[in-house]
Amino acid sequence: MRIFLWIVSVIAAAAAGSALALHLRPSPPFEPVAEVSQIMKATVGPSSDVVFGAVEIDVDSKGTHERKPETDAQWEQVRNSAVTLMESGNLLMMPGRARDGGVWMEQSRALIEGGVMAAKAAETKNAGALLDAGHLINLSCDGCHSRYMKLP
Numbered sequence: 001m002r003i004f005l006w007i008v009s010v011i012a013a014a015a016a017g018s019a020l021a022l023h024l025r026p027s028p029p030f031e032p033v034a035e036v037s038q039i040m041k042a043t044v045g046p047s048s049d050v051v052f053g054a055v056e057i058d059v060d061s062k063g064t065h066e067r068k069p070e071t072d073a074q075w076e077q078v079r080n081s082a083v084t085l086m087e088s089g090n091l092l093m094m095p096g097r098a099r100d101g102g103v104w105m106e107q108s109r110a111l112i113e114g115g116v117m118a119a120k121a122a123e124t125k126n127a128g129a130l131l132d133a134g135h136l137i138n139l140s141c142d143g144c145h146s147r148y149m150k151l152p
Contacts, residue, residue, distance in 0.1 A: 032096035039097075044088045044111075048141065050081035051118050052134050055127045068127040078130065079122035085137060086115030099148055107147075110140035 034042070054074075056067045069075045089112035091097065098104050114137035121129035 030094060032091075032094050034091075036092065036097055039088060039091055043084050043091075044141075047081040047084040047088070048137055050078060051085065051130070051137060054078045054122075055130050055134070057131075066127065068130075069122075069125070075122050075125055079119050082115045082118035082122055082133070084115075086112050086119065089115065103147055104144070107140045107144040110143070111137060114140055 054069055058065045058067075069078055089108045089110075092108040092111070093105055098108070114133050117133035117136060118130055121127075121133050
């Protein structure tokens with residue numbers, strides 16, 4: 001009987017210690033500071049402009065003309081902008097910024113996915129893949145704006 005009581009006491013003490021440790025664990029230090037509109041203006045807008053403007057295809061009477069990054073520095077600028085878009089999706093999903101757990105989160109994840117695709121395209125210097133990534137990024141922006149953006 002003593003052994004049984006000792007085992008029960010040890011288990012109870014361990015459970016109490018685990019519960020106390022969970023309760024005392026500090027919460028993550030995340031604190032949204034910027035408004036969504038500020039994130040859009042400061043990071044998403046400029047970064048998406050770089051990705052969207054990196055590749056252009058013009059067709060005229062003389063044929064098809066493609067403009068794309070030529071130097072390593074230009075491709076790196078596109079990659080850096082893509083990374084900013086990826087992380088911007090995470091910023092938009094933070095409590096205090098996320099509008100809901102449905103469409104808002106789906107569109108934010110699509111922004112991350114498009115950013116990942118754009119970064120990979122820039123790393124491999126693949127203009128076609130960068131166009132595809134830009135399309136996905138644009139769809140995520142349009143999907144979010146059509147639902148949440150307040151127009152005058």
